[in-house]
Amino acid sequence: MPKSTEPGFIIYRVDATAGERAPWLVLSNSLGADVSMWSPNVEAFAKQxxxxxxxxxGHGHSDAPQGPYTIDQLIGDVIGLMDHLGIERANYCGLSMGGLTGIGLAARHPQRFARVVLSNTAALIGSDAMWTPRAAKAREPGGMAALTDAVIARWFTAPFIEREPLALANIRDVFRHTTGDGYASNCEAIRDADLRGEAKTIKLPVLVIAGTHDLSTTAEQGRELAGYIEGARYVELDAAHLSNIEKRDDYTRAVLDFLGEQA
Structure with a gap:
């Protein structure tokens, strides 16, 4: 069952098949998604x-307090959740917005993390010209429904969309039911976050995963991000934006191989 840090705020789930002594792995969703985006990967992750x-x-079952939000708040939510659960140190894997949050966590709270996976993300995502109109559209009545088709078309390649109608139906449903205010407030957090300078200070082991066909955070941006971080590893998958879903086996294997190198 989902649990919350406090009534009506951050909703979370814990999968602990590996037992109470296993190391922690924190997963952070993309904009317009929720915990269900990790369903293709979580069973394999939870074995270890x-x-x-x-x-x-602003997403899923978590509260959507009045925005706009900031990257500082998104980073603080993760640290607050870890504190609430008594997690001193964890591994971290975030995709898109979750990856942007991960950059901030790795730069500002290195003592709390062992290894960090930054997937389909960048230290600077988009521009005001993109995010401000999208936030305004999301806040309109019916705005999330109007945005759905265009966003989903950028999340996956055409062959995947044609091949996986059931998976797409679930993903579309989550996106359409994300609150407009919550979505818009996170758009504004991403818009205002430029973590290029902070990315260059990261000293933790980092894996950057990108998608060859990703139009939202391109493979070029992924390579640029990896170049900012000393010793970072770069993996590119034959996928668009939600590479953990489109190439679930390759993605899961890349993450587990990287995390498994820790002492």
């Missing part, structure tokens, strides 16, 4: 880690 996934504020 205690997996903590949560709905980012």
């Amino acid at each position: 880690y205690r997996v903590l996934r949560y709905d980012t504020r």
